[in-house]
Amino acid sequence: MEIAYFPGCTLRTKAIGFDNSVRDTAKVFGYDLVEVPDWTCCGATFNLSVDNVMALAPPIRILANARKLGNEVITVCSGCYNVLKRANYTVRNDSEKLAKITDFIEMEYDGDVEVIHYLEFLRDRVGYETIKTNIKRNLEGLKVVPYYGCQLLRPYDEIQLDDPEAPTILDEVLDAMGCTVVDFPHKAECCGNFLSVCTDLTPEGRQAVGEEAATAVSECSFTILDAAARAGADLVALSCPLCLYNLDVAQDQIEKIHFGFRKMPIVYFSQLLAIALGLDTDKYALDSEHHFVDPSAVVRSVAKE
């Protein structure tokens, strides 16, 4: 069955392993993810100023294009999901804005496309039982913490994916694919990525912003990673390229500051799903080129056969 898919820019560049693993795992369950025609960047952050109607143009155009393929669209980057879902919510509840934006983009759209996160799709459409019956590799040896971050869950009124304080959907999906899921208290906490992407963390950069400010950035990541390590996890699974970058890039610095800190690879949940489903592990960028903390040893430990 074909279903519309919005990969987003990051998945076509830095997070290519995320994109490939989502497409390939969907295929195992009998779904062909078809790219939304003529898609552009969604804008990456939802604009909070109510009068900036312009920021609605890209996401609404994407949804209007998705409409050509059906009335639902799957996306998987937490950022894209957040932007598309909130833009949709906005025009569904504000007919004036909808009229203005469709007039501007010169396309018809009435808010009738459902934005679906791939996790949601795995839960509601594929079903955990189907995931379990398709497992080809045993991931029991992997102790994984699910990390949700903010964009996947908040604001709840607009997103409504899961409980914003005590979410379980990622836990359940990881559990269905056979990982040993490790609970920890920081799974829905902000990783501080908007600080890290606008702070130059090279030695010269650190000097420019001041050591204290630069450390504040890596401390956000430290809180999360340290808690994960104490809970006994081997790796972190998530669904956001920004979270991945942030948790990943900070570890060298954290190691210098915090004696005894143990580095931990960060991966996308769909990369683990691809391994569990027996797909070719070399195809999903689980390497040092795409990750600061190389996940390949962990992957090899479970993907021998």
Added chain:
Amino acid sequence: MAEKKASKRSKKGSKASGQASLGSTAVAEPRTEMVRIYIMGKQYEVPKGLTIQKALEYAGMRLLRGCGCRGGFCGACGTVYRTEGDYKLKVALACQTVVEDGMYLTQIPFYPANKATYDLEKLTPSLEAIVENYPEVMRCVQCNTCRKVCPQDLEVMQYIAAAMRGDIARLADLSFDCIMCGLCASRCPGELVQYYIAILGRRLYGKYMMPKAKHLAERLEEIEQGKFDQEIEELMKMSKEDLKRLYDSRDIEPEEELGEALRVGEIND
């Protein structure tokens, strides 16, 4: 694609007829139907059927800038206009578009643009190469205004979207017919210069991604080995008349496209 080519051809057609109608006719024939146009706000009456470019000349302008090939290829004659009673802003190439009654015209012969200097040898065909040279590419807000003003009907926003995700092949492909008229840049709220970003993409594509032409390498090899030296020497010694005769009796490829290109060439001679 076929459609685009067809429209290029018809452009050539209108060019030829446009030229014919001007000739020495600084004064229109008595029964010629006239239309009203406004050049920078001033009204002129010009014969119906002229291109905007001819109409400007008919109205007494001498085009020093904003006119090059007169054939829809050089991009010098970008024009912005509105028609009476319509809020829509329209664009055209002056040499390719016939005047309409009630046109308010302005010419955009030149638009300031930011052009990066780079060493292609040192770049890779990647998002990094684009962002390093044109960081403003990330200021694109996907408003699609560039698409709406492109006289070549290119998917300008789409090629910028491709640039923003490092899809060099798509950037090169979608921007292939760009004539660098500058109209997109004149309207961009992100202050991008789309066509320079596009040409960087095509250069990267040409240098690093396009499959190498095997026959070209073979021919270069042959040239280096001196296979054609003797022939060239003979040509060098030939008289002008003999050269002409040889040229006229050369093998012409049967393709319709090429045949037409040659005919146009002849008209220009």
